[in-house]
Amino acid sequence: MLHEEECHCEWCNTELKIIGKEEVRQEVEFIPAHLKVRKIMRYAYECPTCKKDGADVIVKAPTPAPVIPRSLASASSVAWLMHQKFELSIPFYRQEKEWENYGIVLSRATMANWVITASNLWLKPIYDLLHKQLLQSRAIHVDETTMQVLKEPNKPATSKSYMWLYQSSKDASEQMALYHYKPTRAGENARKFLEGYHGFMHCDGYEGYNKVTDVTRVGCWAHLRRKFNDGIPKNSTKTKSQSEVGKDFCDELFEVEREIAYLSPEERLNLRKEKATPILNRFWNWVEQTNALKNSILGKALQYAKNQKVYLMNYLEDGECQLSNNLAERSIRPFVVGRKAWNFSTSTKGATASGVVYSLIQTAKLNGLDPYKYLNYLFEELPDTPFKEYPELLQALLPWSTEVQENCK
Incomplete structure (x- = not known):
């Protein structure tokens, strides 16, 4: 638009009026992220009639369960740091600086604890259900790659550990990719994970896969x-x-x-x-x-x-x-890319949690979901879902369920 001093006719000084507009170009504007502190309030109610009679009847409203007890963690904050590390391969030490710019001191140790705790409390039950359903598949793909875990019992910090991948075939109606940390490359690891599976197993020529019995091995x-x-x-x-x-x-x-x-x-x-x-x-x-x-x-x-x-x-x-077996090799690549960025896991608990988070992220992608939205959805829903008493409730939180597909695209 013209500046105010330019809005007059140069010949007669009459004020100019707008008679139309045209689009010249489009620009993408970046709006930096910011943090908000959300206070969870609980209301208390009393009965005024009973109070007049000398009896106190007080009822307190239920409060939503936290993602991580006794912490500042919210569903969105935990989902975001998982998204950044396990999908975008941004290590915690770089996220630490970013959170500081947002105005909060969040150490990498705290981030690691958030991932481990949230994974154990809320993601592992979904992971275990996916594992059970994978064992019903007609065909699967298996692969493994190295990783480093610094504090592993009876092993030097420089020794190799392994992340195993188990994925459904491209024809499966329910797509999933499960990562599983183990300290060694022993074929016994695959045998235990696939115990009860009797379908076709695609893998490379590694002899350790011969430990998996009652399957048809596909080269x-x-x-x-x-x-x-x-x-x-x-x-x-x-x-x-x-x-x-x-x-x-x-x-x-x-x-x-x-x-x-x-x-x-x-x-x-x-x-x-x-x-x-x-x-x-x-x-x-x-x-x-x-x-x-x-x-x-x-x-x-x-x-x-x-x-x-x-x-x-x-x-x-x-x-x-x-x-x-290219399907498995493609799916294990995100872990390999991430490994180059964050180099190692400090503990076995962290390595195990990493496998669980990678599983949920990759499975979300395979089912057309936005991984961050899916993680955020799980952290919002699961704390108040009595799935321990009613395990069937977890079915509604799997990546292919109608509710999840509607909320996490």
Whole structure:
């Protein structure tokens, strides 16, 4: 708009009037976050009639249960610091400075305690219910990656610990990804977590997965493809190397999967058998007939294929099975990115809580939810939900429930 001194005609000095407007551009304005202190008040009521008769009848209104007893924590503040650390990979020492700019001293030790306490009280029951439902899945994907925990019993601070991932298949009606901290990579960890599961388990060639019994193990062709790819000469040659031939076989199988990806599991299985079987027959014949030095890259790739053949072929058993375990590798990546930012967990309690929070965040994403809104919703609802007496009430708080879908998008 014109300044007041410019709102007069330059010829006759008459005051100018607005006759229209047009949009010139749009700009995004940033409004910094700020904190508010919310006081929880409880009203007391008395009966005036009984008071006149000499009797005191006083009733106090119920108060909402806190997210963390005897603390300043609110549903939104705990959800926000979890969102920042476990979704945006902002470590607590950087959040500490940000909270100070907002006007409150919140130490990283306090933040860690909030995460552990809120996770144990409210998120773990949801996590355990998701775990039970995962064990009913037809097919799952499993992977693991390293992490560091400073204060672990009988282990030096520099030793490796592990975060395991268990995820439902992409065809499952209820999508979930569960992270589970354990001090070692022993296959016994996967066996205990998957006790009672009898479906298809996608994983890499790690022998520890053989500890998981009563499952059909499905191998990963992406791992095999990488092994062949590593053996391809860097300098181009006129003739294809044997490693490139092996990679091409894998590429043919992946092309078949791209063609049938949007079909139902039943239709997918029929076409997979029809189109992939001839490729597989040619591939295994080539594997048997190809000679290579045992310790060469090609030799190791061929031996890996022979050792994993039974598992690699199991994806032909069910349409919900996948050619690779890439689904789990993609889901474990957010944890790997976060690990680079915060480097380590101080205690086993913190590592366990991290796994639970990552699980709720990633599961929220898989179900189309805003993770911060979902965490905030859980912290608002669960403290006043008697789920210990009535466990069935937790069903309404799972990511795919109607109420959650309506409130947490």
